[in-house]
Amino acid sequence: MTTVPKFVIGNWKMQARHEYGLELARGVAQGLRDNPPPSRLHTILCPPFTQLAGVHSELDEIGLPNEQLALGAQDCYPAASGPFTGDISPQMIKALGASYVILGHSERRQNHGETDAVIRQKVKAATAAGVTPIVCIGEHLAERNEGRAASVLASQIEGSLTRGFRGIVAYEPVWAIGSGITPSHEELQRKLTLIRALLPMRLMTDDIRVPVLYGGSVTSVQAPSIMSIEAVDGVLVGSASLEAQSFLDIITAAAEATTPQLTS
């Protein structure tokens, strides 16, 4: 079993417009430079497409290594180029300095009708372009209440991950996103253990530990307890990533919660 780094990922969504986004990126980068977390805690900023180049040059200026602070996009089209009006290819985001891409977020599944099959194509295209996919999965509240969460997660894993998938999985229960509600410690442990048990069939190996993150209403208050769950390899953060200090507080909490395992 290989060890994996821990991740704190900021998903800005369609927020943090131009000047503010640059200031936010600078604030996070300066905070990490002044107070570096353990080397195996990786931070990734995922601004809107229009901010990728600007944020990249902000990060470049501070000069932290890519493992410490990297750039990601929030989506990509499943082809390298072509007559696809309004779409952005993984090669294009890579050229702007992004080494990660969030795929299959529930807001894209809901608002753009993205199916598991479409997400799988995107995973394939991103991987071929050398961009690491961060694939979101998670059940709706009704599915959870009807006791169908396990089968939903199983079919999302089967449908949206490629065979031999190499990337990151983010468990984001739809009911926890932007609601201020997070699953209990027990529920999170149970769901992540389930996801881990389901993954080897898609990975086609038992030997690779794909990082599995949690996302949904993470703040610096919940981060220490979420990160203390053994099966959790990190957090995907929405609203609380829109302010440099609150995001840095989550990174600090994650660093503290993971330090004993990271240094053992």
Ligand code: PGA
């Ligand atoms: P939230 O969003 O932290 O604002 O709940 C998380 C996400 O959607 O990735």
